[in-house]
Amino acid sequence: MTHDAALQSWVISANDPNTDFPIQNLPFGVCSRPNGIDTVGVAIGDQILSVYECYNAGLFEGAAADAARRCGGSTLHQLMAMGRKHWSALRAQICRLLRNDTMVGRKAQKLADKILLPMNEVTLIRPIYVGDYTDFYASVFHATNVGAMMRPDNPLLPNYKHVPIGYHGRASSLVMSGTPVRRPHGQTKGDHDPVPVFGPSKRLDYELEVGFYIGQKSNLGSRIEIDEAEDYLFGLCLLNDWSARDVQRWEYQPLGPFLAKSFATSLSPWVVSMEALAPFRCAAFARPDGDPQPLPYLSSEANTATGGIDLTLAVFLSSAQMQAQGVAPMRLSQSSLQHLYWTPAQLLAHHTSNGCNMRIGDMFATGTVSGPDKDMRGCLLELTWGGKEPITLPTGEVRRFLEDGDEVVMRGYCERPGFRRIGLGECRGVVVNE
Numbered sequence: 337m338t339h340d341a342a343l344q345s346w347v348i349s350a351n352d353p354n355t356d357f358p359i360q361n362l363p364f365g366v367c368s369r370p371n372g373i374d375t376v377g378v379a380i381g382d383q384i385l386s387v388y389e390c391y392n393a394g395l396f397e398g399a400a401a402d403a404a405r406r407c408g409g410s411t412l413h414q415l416m417a418m419g420r421k422h423w424s425a426l427r428a429q430i431c432r433l434l435r436n437d438t439m440v441g442r443k444a445q446k447l448a449d450k451i452l453l454p455m456n457e458v459t460l461i462r463p464i465y466v467g468d469y470t471d472f473y474a475s476v477f478h479a480t481n482v483g484a485m486m487r488p489d490n491p492l493l494p495n496y497k498h499v500p501i502g503y504h505g506r507a508s509s510l511v512m513s514g515t516p517v518r519r520p521h522g523q524t525k526g527d528h529d530p531v532p533v534f535g536p537s538k539r540l541d542y543e544l545e546v547g548f549y550i551g552q553k554s555n556l557g558s559r560i561e562i563d564e565a566e567d568y569l570f571g572l573c574l575l576n577d578w579s580a581r582d583v584q585r586w587e588y589q590p591l592g593p594f595l596a597k598s599f600a601t602s603l604s605p606w607v608v609s610m611e612a613l614a615p616f617r618c619a620a621f622a623r624p625d626g627d628p629q630p631l632p633y634l635s636s637e638a639n640t641a642t643g644g645i646d647l648t649l650a651v652f653l654s655s656a657q658m659q660a661q662g663v664a665p666m667r668l669s670q671s672s673l674q675h676l677y678w679t680p681a682q683l684l685a686h687h688t689s690n691g692c693n694m695r696i697g698d699m700f701a702t703g704t705v706s707g708p709d710k711d712m713r714g715c716l717l718e719l720t721w722g723g724k725e726p727i728t729l730p731t732g733e734v735r736r737f738l739e740d741g742d743e744v745v746m747r748g749y750c751e752r753p754g755f756r757r758i759g760l761g762e763c764r765g766v767v768v769n770e
């Protein structure tokens with residue numbers, strides 16, 4: 337019902353066909369208000385609905401009221417702790433009170449001054465305090481391209497199609513969209529250099545990814561079964577895994593990425609719920625003939641049929657010169673989450689398969705989302721093939737890797753005939769060197 341494409345809101349901007357935030361989306365975030373009090377909000381058109389103010393105004397009842405009562409703080413943790421039934425009840429009642437054809441909608445509209453905040457007048461802050469962060473490597477196209485550059489004779493390692501590959505990332509340096517990213521210093525060594533040097537990275541890159549927030553805890557020593565996995569997912573956001581390729585190349589063997597990744601990871605501020613994504617689910621990646629089938633703990637009928645998400649992802653670049661000249665950002669690539677070799681449920685089932693516990697607010701990311709075609713490559717390393725095939729910007733500038741002043745903008749959205757388009761908003765970051 338909350339997905340019905342015919343639903344319209346009394347918040348007029350939410351009915352614009354191009355908005356990321358129609359009434360069918362209703363993503364959660366946390367905003368810092370001019371009065372200094374943080375509040376949990378839901379994006380609707382160009383406005384933010386304060387869930388707690390709606391609760392105070394008596395606009396919720398039953399399970400939704402119980403959930404909304406926990407939205408008075410500055411994180412989503414208390415709401416997440418209530419579980420999927422409450423998330424769903426809250427979504428259903430928020431939808432009702434934003435509709436233009438319900439009693440409660442008319443009541444809410446009269447309180448618009450109290451319960452709505454213009455999105456451009458508030459600062460969106462970190463909605464969830466992430467305890468542990470894991471980054472996977474779920475795109476076989478990304479893994480094959482990167483492998484081909486590192487090991488031309490043996491691009492895809494023999495474990496890839498059997499076991500989801502990941503590493504433990506750094507949660508302390510997760511930052512909100514809009515936070516400038518300092519070019520990191522690190523140790524690098526070219527193939528022909530006798531000794532390594534320490535200095536600013538010369539091969540700074542982005543990685544186009546999606547991050548999933550864990551909304552329910554699991555116990556140490558227990559596994560999350562693949563068909564239960566999505567009950568643990570609160571929602572997703574855009575994620576830019578900034579990467580220093582020259583540092584990575586020197587440090588990654590034998591234990592994987594370390595300082596090449598941990599200096600910053602940017603997140604978009606809105607958390608789109610798994611329920612909002614329901615109309616856009618698709619089959620898991622169709623494994624070509626000859627590929628192994630996943631082991632039983634990574635396989636189920638439901639996952640094969642609907643474990644994927646048809647979420648379009650795009651990345652844009654805007655150099656300092658482009659910004660100064662008012663040139664629109666250039667789209668570098670566009671891909672879809674449906675190209676991932678592993679589904680979110682497979683990643684979570686695997687993560688807990690050894691008994692590793694999940695805590696509310698933990699996050700795992702997909703890894704760079706690259707697709708089969710050249711214009712679907714989710715990072716500069718792949719797009720410029722390690723710097724050998726530079727990209728020319730509209731100003732005539734050339735890019736192999738990111739320069740100071742470059743702004744990277746990521747966007748994501750879902751479209752399907754018969755449903756309203758919903759979007760994830762933006763994840764931005766500008767490279768600075770100071």
Ligand code: CA
Pocket residue numbers: 471472543545577703704
């Ligand atoms: Ca990554």
